[in-house]
Amino acid sequence: LGARVRIGKVMMQFGHPSPVYDRALRSHERHNKIHNYPLHILRYPMLDGIWAKAAYIQYVLLREMSKPEPDRLQWLFWVDSDTIIMNPLMPIEALLPPDDPEWDDVNLLVAHDWNGLNAGVFPVRVCDWSVELFSAVLALRFYKPDVDLPYAEQSAIDYLIQDERLSPNVIKTPQRWFNAYQPKFGSDNVEFWQARKGDMLVHFPGNDNRDERMRQWLDMAERHKWDIELQNTLYPEEAADFW
Numbered sequence: 001l002g003a004r005v006r007i008g009k010v011m012m013q014f015g016h017p018s019p020v021y022d023r024a025l026r027s028h029e030r031h032n033k034i035h036n037y038p039l040h041i042l043r044y045p046m047l048d049g050i051w052a053k054a055a056y057i058q059y060v061l062l063r064e065m066s067k068p069e070p071d072r073l074q075w076l077f078w079v080d081s082d083t084i085i086m087n088p089l090m091p092i093e094a095l096l097p098p099d100d101p102e103w104d105d106v107n108l109l110v111a112h113d114w115n116g117l118n119a120g121v122f123p124v125r126v127c128d129w130s131v132e133l134f135s136a137v138l139a140l141r142f143y144k145p146d147v148d149l150p151y152a153e154q155s156a157i158d159y160l161i162q163d164e165r166l167s168p169n170v171i172k173t174p175q176r177w178f179n180a181y182q183p184k185f186g187s188d189n190v191e192f193w194q195a196r197k198g199d200m201l202v203h204f205p206g207n208d209n210r211d212e213r214m215r216q217w218l219d220m221a222e223r224h225k226w227d228i229e230l231q232n233t234l235y236p237e238e239a240a241d242f243w
Helices: 019-035 051-065 128-143 153-160 175-179 210-222 235-242
Strands: 007-012 039-042 075-079 083-085 108-113 116-118 121-125 170-172 201-203
Touching: 007 019, 007 051, 019 039, 019 083, 019 210, 039 051, 051 075, 051 128, 051 153, 083 210, 108 175, 116 153, 121 128, 121 175, 128 153
Parallel strands: 007 039, 007 075, 108 170
Antiparallel strands: 075 121, 083 201, 108 116, 108 121
């Protein structure tokens, strides 16, 4: 991977989460320990509802930007609390833009599903551009109240990154890289958007039996069934082809 990229994870978990979410958080803690990723976790609401997510990302961005550049994190990796790290041996930086001037203006990597943008998991570069993006996300509902935002901050991000002033700095990556969904448990038939053995994580959006579905995958993660070294996964070849 060359010089180590400095990455911090950002997430939020309010109140007294269920044991399922505590276990999901522990899967991240193991991943963080292996790769030395600091975790920034919001425990109390900063704004109403899911808008706290954008506010907390902005807070962490500004805190990092206030440091001397050599001391800053270079990327933040947002993860929703309904994500499970399945392969803690997989480093996030293996899928980030190459260390090459050609990619220096790539500041946000996003994934789409059948509903469009899914902002449950994404890496964002620590830079002025990101501060401006999340400032606009937080302001959008007040300054453009006629814009339809059915998914709150996710819809705001989606709306803004289509603007020609921001879109050149955004790249759509394969959904599986950062935002894989679970296949049918125990099935060998895996769609392109579903996780397969060795993938980094599984995300569980939606409300149908989520706790039960997460318990099944947590059991497997805690038995280390998917712990595979980077070079033995599909990622190196996929990343090389993509970038």
